[in-house]
Amino acid sequence: PYLVHGFGTEEWTDEDFRRKSEWAGFRRIYLDQVHSDIIRFIDGIPDKNLKGDAMLTDLPELLLIIKTADCLPVLIVDESRKVIAAVHCGWRGTSKRVIQKAIQGMGDHYGCLPSALLVAQGPCIGSECYEVGEDVFQSFGKEGLATDLFRPHPSKEKKYLFDLKGENLSQMLSLGIEKENIYSVDCCSHCDESFPSYRRDDDKAGRMLSFIGMSF
Structure with a gap:
């Protein structure tokens, strides 16, 4: 198959990419992720890690890799045009519509x-575990985004439970992506210890590696 992609677990490391013979020819591309809406078009091999939170390319033999530990990784492909994207969606990037800007970048x-x-x-x-404060809630309103995916915390004043995955899904649907073309791994990184979680393990948390690449 021309497309390789996946979501790693707690145990998956960069060394695992080296060990896979079918990926031996791929160049691994990472970003210096800064919780932004910065989109990077990878039209060649960068000589250093670029700052940003989304990578787009139409080049083969590149493995776009996103690191997360509770944030949402999103992988995108246009099979007809042979274009791929990897997007890191934390609450800050989500409030700045990073997923929408990546999709618009694929079009433009x-x-x-x-x-x-x-x-x-x-x-x-998951939305049952993602507790956020008033500052996060207010930031979405200031950006003109609906706040219906924030629920008041049942026992803590001025705290909310936020549906990060649902918000990004909503933003994608609003741009015209077909709902049946959006697939979701419905595991909570905080609850499932096979995935890294900063909220659960603090600075001891590892990073989940999510990747997508083409070979043709």
Whole structure:
């Protein structure tokens, strides 16, 4: 198959990419993730890690890799145009519509139509575990986003439970991506110890590696 992609677990490391013979020819591309809405078009091999939170390319033999530990990784492909994207969606990037800007970038730069895209949402912290404060709630309102995916915390004042995956799903649907073309790994990284979780393990948390690449 021309497309390789997946979501790692707690045990998966960069060394595992080296050991897989079928990926031996791939160059691994990482970002210096900064919880932003910065989109990077990978039109060659960067000589250093670029700052940003989304990577897009139409080049083969590149493995776009996103690191997360409760944030949402999103992988996207346009099979007809042979274009891929990997997006890191934390609450800050989500409030800045990073997923929408990545999709719009695929259209502007490569001619991709939202209706032609296939999307995979990886494991992230679930809505029952993702406790956020008033500052996060207010930031979405200030950006003109609906706040219906925030629920008041049942026992803590001025705290909310936020559906990170649901918010990104809503943003994608609003751009015209077909709901049946969006796949989701419905595991909570906070509850399932096979995935890294910063909220659960603090600075001891590892990072989940999510990846997508093409070979043709």
